[in-house]
Amino acid sequence: MTTGRRFLGVNWLAVYVALYVAFLYLPVLLLPLFSFNDSATPNFPLSGFTWKWYEGLLATPAMLDAARNSALVGVAAAITATLLGICAARAMTRYRFRGQKAMNGLIMAPLVLPEIIIAVALLLVMLRLGLELSLLTVVLGHVLICVPYSVTVLIAGFEGFDHSLEEASADLGETAMGTFRRVTLPMVTPAIVSSLLVSFTISLDEFILAFFLTGTDSTLPVYIWGQLRFAARLPGVLALGTIMLVLSFILLTIAELYRRRAARRANVDGGPLA
């Protein structure tokens, strides 16, 4: 099986994979490692296990404010992006219309545009419009970058939705409202939950837009950036970073599980007929 991969008795593909994975994830893993380290400077050798940096976080009102702000922004951005995403995904899966490809491209564009450019542009527009910079302006910016993710997840969930399921429900005597409640909603709920979780996570981790568009209130990434100027606060930042890492990981895993459930349902029925 390894024919063609070995050279000079070494499996270079395995070496490459190991280096690749180490480069990608080792630095990230150092974060939690040092966050439990007794010493105030992130250095080897480790000096001892401690929870104190985490305890310190809870005693920092500014951090708690930032966490509350992030949660507010995340929830607002996730709900708004998902509502907009539902409209777009429904239109794109249910109908064929002129400019569909272009519309899809426009929705996805924020994924590849330089975020700092978007941030500067939004800042200029919002100031010109006379909007006071606040968490609301951050939410608006986050909606813009959450919508592409939301639409991607929702299209996957809606794609297999067979219109004949709604017809079957009507055929069995159900009204339009009843059909929505008993068939449509349960069918699309997994995709919607998945979209909410993904959008929330994107918003939670986003820095550039939040940095440019916020007023006096900061979100967690902005707070972290502010703390980096003080060497003494680094362990606290590491602890906070670890929490955000774990939270993001959990949220995205749950989102993926929901997305798979949506995809499985779509495949039972309504998939293109053999």
Added chain:
Amino acid sequence: MPDRPMIEIASVTKTYGRFNALDDASLAIRPGEFFSLLGPSGCGKTTLLRMIGGFDTPTRGTIAIDGQPMLGIPANRRPTNMVFQSYAIFPHLDVEQNVAYGLKRLKLDRAEERRRVEEALAQVSLKGLGRRGATELSGGQRQRVALARALVMRPKVLLLDEPLSALDKKLREQMQVELRSLQKAVGITFVLVTHDQYEALAMSDRIAVMFDGKIAQVAAPKDIYQRPVNRQVADFLGGMNFIHGNLVGENGTAIEVETKGFGRVATQRPAHWAVKGGAVTIGIRPERLRVLWDQETARHELAGTVVDRHYFGEITHLVIEIPGMDKPLSVTETNDFGADDIPVGAPIRIAYEPDALVAMAD
């Protein structure tokens, strides 16, 4: 009025833009009948079925079910239920919940609802699978769930949109038999849409053959197969030898046609038939031509040469050239006497019964 049709379709037309999906179709389907709409894709059969079910509205014309005009009555208030081509099983519900879906609105008491679900599951041989999730069913089982879910509503009419097309050949043939006996057992009017002529022939009491939005012929399977009104219907239902002839005598519906090869043929004038300058098409099915072996003779026989042979297991198709005829004849012979061993190029005699020759419109 005992003869009142269960479904009465009167001059129904359905247009999409400038395209006529259905063009002035009229049809009366009897109570308790197994009726099939047969035709190639795009002939309007599904459009007609969907209009009966209330999923589409006729552009012109009316549909009545059991004497009630259906104009303006939506699908959820019609006495019809449908088995969808994709089955449309609710994937988030299990088998029992799928079957009970429509009953929930009737607000039956619990025991009665259970009894009806059990009865429907038994009718389609799904007893014991009630708790199975929709995602864990095979194609055949999903089809049975779709049937049970519709039958449990006790509709006056059951509509079936190509219900067997997604199944493999063996299961399809088994389901044909089961559907037919199920229909007999429940006594509900079944309207089946299919593009498979064998399916329609095997299951139906009557068949409507449709082309290009028009109903070409409505008749019992045997009539439609043996006495097709035109070449298109004849072709769609199976192989047919077409022979040109000239009209030489006419007496009411009885006509006499002079042909090359089959001589003078006495037959019946087909429905909707416009004589064009005396030219008439006569048809005979390949299996109505029979090989004569050795010294065997028949009252009506033809002599010719085998020019081609196709082997199909239980039968063989022989292509036989008859001197004086424009086109060679196709003959289907079962292989019990060795038709599969007749060499190409061999001289051969074939027999026919004159009543197998039918006149039809072009």
